[in-house]
Amino acid sequence: MTGLLWLASLLLVGLSGLPLLLHRAFAGYPLSTRLVLAGASGAALVSFAMTAAVLLGIPWNVPGLVAAGAVLAAGLRLFLKPALVFAADAPRPPEPGESPRVLAAAALSLIAVGAALGATFAGAATSPDLLFFWGPKAQQFALARTFDAAFMRDEFHQHMHAYYPPLVTNLGAFASMVAGRMSWTGATLTFPLLLVFLAAGLPGALADRLGRAHAAAIAALTIAVISCLGVEADIAGNGEMPLLLFETLAIALLISEAAAEPPTQLIAGILLAGAAATKVEGLPFTISAAALFFLARPRASRPFWPAAGRLILPAAVMLSAWFAFGASRRIFFGYSGYGTLFDLHLDHARVVLAAVGRSLSAAGHALPWLVPLGCVLAALPLTRRWILPIGTAAILTAFFLFTYIHRPEDPSLWISWSAARIFSPVAMLLALAASLGSRGEPRPASP
Amino acid sequence: MKVDKRRDAPVSPFQPSTFNIQLFPLVGAAILVAFTLVSLPWKENLFRRPRTIFDRSAASAVAPGYALVAAAVPVIPAGATVVVRTEPRDPIAETYYHRFADALLPGRRALPASFYGRFAPPEVSRDAAYVLIVGAKPAEPPGRLLLETPEGTVWETPPRR
Numbered sequence: 001m002t003g004l005l006w007l008a009s010l011l012l013v014g015l016s017g018l019p020l021l022l023h024r025a026f027a028g029y030p031l032s033t034r035l036v037l038a039g040a041s042g043a044a045l046v047s048f049a050m051t052a053a054v055l056l057g058i059p060w061n062v063p064g065l066v067a068a069g070a071v072l073a074a075g076l077r078l079f080l081k082p083a084l085v086f087a088a089d090a091p092r093p094p095e096p097g098e099s100p101r102v103l104a105a106a107a108l109s110l111i112a113v114g115a116a117l118g119a120t121f122a123g124a125a126t127s128p129d130l131l132f133f134w135g136p137k138a139q140q141f142a143l144a145r146t147f148d149a150a151f152m153r154d155e156f157h158q159h160m161h162a163y164y165p166p167l168v169t170n171l172g173a174f175a176s177m178v179a180g181r182m183s184w185t186g187a188t189l190t191f192p193l194l195l196v197f198l199a200a201g202l203p204g205a206l207a208d209r210l211g212r213a214h215a216a217a218i219a220a221l222t223i224a225v226i227s228c229l230g231v232e233a234d235i236a237g238n239g240e241m242p243l244l245l246f247e248t249l250a251i252a253l254l255i256s257e258a259a260a261e262p263p264t265q266l267i268a269g270i271l272l273a274g275a276a277a278t279k280v281e282g283l284p285f286t287i288s289a290a291a292l293f294f295l296a297r298p299r300a301s302r303p304f305w306p307a308a309g310r311l312i313l314p315a316a317v318m319l320s321a322w323f324a325f326g327a328s329r330r331i332f333f334g335y336s337g338y339g340t341l342f343d344l345h346l347d348h349a350r351v352v353l354a355a356v357g358r359s360l361s362a363a364g365h366a367l368p369w370l371v372p373l374g375c376v377l378a379a380l381p382l383t384r385r386w387i388l389p390i391g392t393a394a395i396l397t398a399f400f401l402f403t404y405i406h407r408p409e410d411p412s413l414w415i416s417w418s419a420a421r422i423f424s425p426v427a428m429l430l431a432l433a434a435s436l437g438s439r440g441e442p443r444p445a446s447p
Numbered sequence: 448m449k450v451d452k453r454r455d456a457p458v459s460p461f462q463p464s465t466f467n468i469q470l471f472p473l474v475g476a477a478i479l480v481a482f483t484l485v486s487l488p489w490k491e492n493l494f495r496r497p498r499t500i501f502d503r504s505a506a507s508a509v510a511p512g513y514a515l516v517a518a519a520v521p522v523i524p525a526g527a528t529v530v531v532r533t534e535p536r537d538p539i540a541e542t543y544y545h546r547f548a549d550a551l552l553p554g555r556r557a558l559p560a561s562f563y564g565r566f567a568p569p570e571v572s573r574d575a576a577y578v579l580i581v582g583a584k585p586a587e588p589p590g591r592l593l594l595e596t597p598e599g600t601v602w603e604t605p606p607r608r
Contacts (some may be wrong), residue, residue: 101469108476115483123497124488126504128543129525131513136550143553156559182553188500214469221472224479233485234504364482371475378471434475437468 001180006186007193009178010043010171012062016332018068019043020077029204036201037267040249042273043242044318045069047170051147051321055328062177062324095345098213098267105216109199112220112227117192119231126188127421132236133160138172139182149329163332166322167277168239184237191236199223205252210435221375222248222431227369229427232363239279239419246274247285247425251392251432254293255385260300265310273314277322278333281399281422286315287393289410291390296387329440344405352404355412359419369423372430379437387431393426469560475543511598512544512581523577525554530553530572532560534599536583539564542579578602 017038025036049068053060067351119125137160140151152162176182202222206215226244235241250271258264272289275282290311294301301307360366376382376390398423404411486550487493488503497503529552531544532552540562540596548557558572573592578589581599590604 100475104473105476108473108480112476112480112483115480116486118493119487121496122488122491122493122503123500124493124503126500126506128506128509131550132543132546136546136553139550139553149578155564156545156557157526157549158449159563160549184500214472217472217476220476221479224476224483227593228479228483231486234506237500314474350568364479364486367482375475376469379468431472434472439468 002181003183003186003189006175006179006183007189008191009062009175010193011039011180012066013046013069013174013434014039016041016049016066017069017073018078020073020267023077023080023263024079025261026267028208028258029032030207032200033202033204036197037205037249037271038171039197040201040245040274041073041267041270042069043171044167044246044270044277044314046174047167047274047277048072048163048318048321050170051166051190051318051325054147055321060143060173060177062174065174073175076266079211079266083214092207095211095213098211099341101213102216104351105213106205108220108226109216109223112224113196113199114389116195116227116230118425120188120191120236124351125191125231125234125236127234127236127238127240129239130184131185133164134168134238135172135182135184135187137169139176140174141169142176143177145177147325147329149331152329152331159335163276163326163334163336164239165279165282165319167274168242168279171242185392188236191230191241194241195223195226196224198248201249202252205256205433209255218432218435221348221372221434222428225372225431226424228364229368229420229424233367233424235421235424239315239423240424243275243278243282244424244428246271246278247289248283248432249426250275251389251429253288254289254297255285255388255432255436259297262306262310269314270313272311272423273318274355276315277318281425283335283394284399285392285396285425286312288392290317291386292391292395296385296391302431343403345369345408346405348407348411349389350414351410351412352401355415356401356404356419359416360423362416363420368427372427372434376430379434379439381438382433382436383438386433386436388420393429396421396426396429412428451578487565508548509540509543512540512547513551515579515581515596515601516544516547516600518551518596518598519579519594521579522601523552523555527554527577528556528558529579530558530575531579531581532562534580534585536560537564538566540581541566546577546580574607576604576606578604 020041021034021038044063046069049065049072050060116421140148149155172187173184185375199219202219203215206218210218230236230241250268253259253264253268276286293311294304323334404415491503499513501507501511501513504508529548530578531541531548533540538561542564545557545559558575559567560572562568579599579601584600590602592600593603594601
């Protein structure tokens with residue numbers, strides 16, 4: 001029962017995003033997509049409100065945090081003007097044979113979510129990181145009603161990575177305050193729960209460009225990729241699923257027709273901020289995705305500075321608040337590395353590549369990467385928008401290899417338990433890139 | 448309200464290659480879903496409620512430690528100091544179980560028997576008021592036995608002078 005309450009409380013953070021997503025600029029999205037975008041935006045805003053409250057010395061309380069998140073969303077809403085509404089203005093005519101394909105895709109997504117749920121219930125997908133640091137920090141912060149600086153500084157808590165960004169622990173603390181205590185089972189069930197949210201929201205985010213049937217097929221592929229990876233690499237309860245939720249929705253919006261509109265850019269910016277506030281690798285993802293958007297969508301991203309502000313400022317503000325906390329309490333002053341920045345151990349390059357290959361092969365024979373890659377190849381030639389997902393995947397891959405080669409010791413063991421998880425966004429990006437074929441484009445593609 | 452000029456472009460709803468382009472992601476999704484279903488632990492009675500959240504995961508080796516630390520919650524009072532050891536001693540498992548004690552015993556202070564895969568100096572955990580031993584009952588009891596489970600034992604140590 002506590003687990004259900006713990007999980008259900010996360011729906012409260014979604015309320016915070018409603019003032020923003022209720023704006024008529026988003027009326028063109030299906031209701032399910034609008035609610036999921038509200039939930040994800042609300043989660044990012046409530047997490048920011050929690051960090052800001054700590055900086056201001058205000059102890060957390062649940063109604064106050066939900067209200068603060070909603071006030072932030074309402075404030076952001078003031079920046080939005082009534083904008084064009086794609087689907088509502090001109091509903092797209094159904095394609096011949098659309099319904100059976102939409103149903104088939106929906107059924108595949110449903111089974112993929114069911115598999116994730118079954119694996120999680122069976123205790124077959126739990127990440128040890130939940131017990132090692134995500135959960136204990138969330139639990140302690142809920143008890144303290146703030147970031148517990150003494151707990152973070154404790155010499156026996158070094159393994160809890162005090163500098164890791166705060167969103168997962170913030171939302172875990174939020175749910176623990178509502179439920180009265182931490183629920184470990186509830187935390188593991190965030191994997192299927194967020195996957196079902198993604199399955200509900202993603203098709204609508206892709207449909208303005210692809211049409212319902214193709215959007216549903218790409219969404220099914222993406223959900224199947226994440227489900228398979230989650231079960232194979234044991235991501236239940238750690239930061240991977242929230243990270244993938246934010247990143248997938250952000251990229252889906254940025255490759256859509258609606259990405260030319262300021263409201264969509266603002267939501268994409270909040271989602272990218274959510275990714276940056278979830279895990280360390282969310283920051284390179286955010287920077288690459290925002291930068292490559294301008295390269296991939298030159299017309300959609302004009303004028304440059306306002307678009308850049310919408311995409312980058314939310315992440316800059318959220319991470320600034322986090323680092324301001326770390327610096328003000330003298331706990332951390334940035335992300336911790338594994339050595340001097342350019343002190344690379346190139347002699348480890350072969351070991352690193354072999355270990356990454358082994359790790360990806362061990363996660364479902366690398367099918368979560370190979371299958372979407374095959375779909376990308378089948379969709380060739382791609383529209384110019386490919387630069388965004390494929391470029392981000394390439395930059396992330398380079399970042400991970402750089403990080404692994406950075407370590408003075410043999411990184412094989414580290415890679416064996418981390419690579420499949422941290423390379424999961426690359427698989428998701430390939431799945432979304434499979435939607436960018438230029439053959440069969442239903443209308444002239446605008447870059 | 449602005450009008451999206453792009454919507455006015457003639458829509459060709461079904462070009463010859465469209466169906467194939469949509470078919471590939473569907474087939475890809477079907478392959479991955481089938482693989483995921485096959486990889487579920489059906490042979491371990493998937494629908495039987497697991498004892499711990501790690502029972503059928505890749506980290507199932509730590510499930511006994513999880514079960515013992517979780518079972519110890521009612522017998523270890525708030526504010527107490529705790530150490531988790533294994534029998535026989537295993538510094539890697541003890542490193543994990545120290546972290547489990549931090550997670551599952553909130554309000555108590557967990558002292559490490561091992562840290563980052565190495566035995567910690569004995570004085571680090573010498574003053575622990577409670578000792579959890581994952582594995583066999585030790586030949587030399589560390590104190591008064593409070594709890595015994597299939598995964599191990601929980602002991603209250605005598606007060607130090």
